[in-house]
């Protein structure tokens with residue numbers, strides 16, 4: 380089969396990881412790039428040897444022969460860019476957070492559905508190999524029926540130097556990082572029916588909340604606690620690790636610091652090291668996120684080639700996005716919020 384031809388829009392901080400992932404992907408390559416900043420275009424184009432460079436997305440999509448578009452800009456531009464790609468009949472990958480509002484996210488899903496083009500949100504955390512291996516343990520029934528979980532991300536890492544816009548928004552940790560942890564909770568324990576949340580703003584140098592504690596009701600008595608913080612200075616900085624605790628009817632699973640897995644079942648405990656590989660282009664501590672970028676992008680290529688729905692399709696990701704919205708509503712009201720009400 381011929382290689383799929385992709386174009387990347389947004390050549391900023393995180394897009395460099397996309398470009399590495401595309402270079403490694405089997406079955407696709409990036410043939411054109413776009414950024415409204417000439418400087419970012421030059422940096423990315425020179426590094427990856429891509430000569431088709433545009434400062435306007437519409438012009439690029441009109442000029443280039445493409446199969447898909449990878450949108451790696453920040454959320455305010457996502458809806459307009461997804462809509463112009465869908466109008467041209469191009470399959471779309473869009474970075475998280477999907478959009479500024481749930482209405483925008485729904486509009487993107489509708490535009491791609493009307494145009495009958497595949498849509499995937501680049502929700503990559505579940506594609507970290509440690510998280511995938513945990514999913515496989517649960518799927519194999521080793522700890523029985525899961526009834527409780529904790530998804531935890533606690534750090535004091537300075538994310539603002541690489542991503543200064545994160546310090547500027549009225550919303551921060553739930554929208555930017557909690558969204559990954561909430562998606563992992565859905566991935567491992569199933570969809571949530573309601574959520575209760577408490578959020579806190581600790582760091583005076585940023586505008587939004589940097590601590591969040593969320594309780595998800597997954598139905599039939601199954602619950603998870605999802606907690607995240609960028610105000611937690613630990614003896615050992617674990618950024619960007621997600622720790623897991625999962626209890627089941629036959630045993631327990633823990634994904635502890637430094638990717639150490641412990642599974643206790645039937646009176647026996649086994650341990651495994653789930654440290655991710657350090658890809659040739661990756662650098663610590665970001666390497667687990669970087670490998671997940673390569674994995675999700677290969678998943679996209681495989682889905683496009685085989686006509687399959689991506690795991691984090693637009694329709695799927697609306698449920699993660701709605702959880703984020705529900706968390707903010709719950710934190711503001713002090714009440715549990717039903718997902719069905721948010722999605723209505």
Ligand code: NAD
Nearest residue numbers: 389390391392393414415416419451452453454456474475
């Ligand atoms: P950034 O600001 O460094 O880069 C965005 C780039 O997009 C900039 O170069 C900007 O000039 C360009 N741009 C914006 N609007 C444009 C438009 N309409 N047309 C052309 N170019 C445009 O941001 P970033 O840190 O790279 O983040 C980008 C996205 O990636 C965000 O949504 C962020 O949440 C997400 N992100 C995801 C992960 C992850 O692990 N999934 C990690 C970091 C960032």
Ligand code: 89V
Nearest residue numbers: 538542555556559619668
């Ligand atoms: O996923 C993100 O957008 C990043 C980080 C992993 C640092 O939170 O901001």
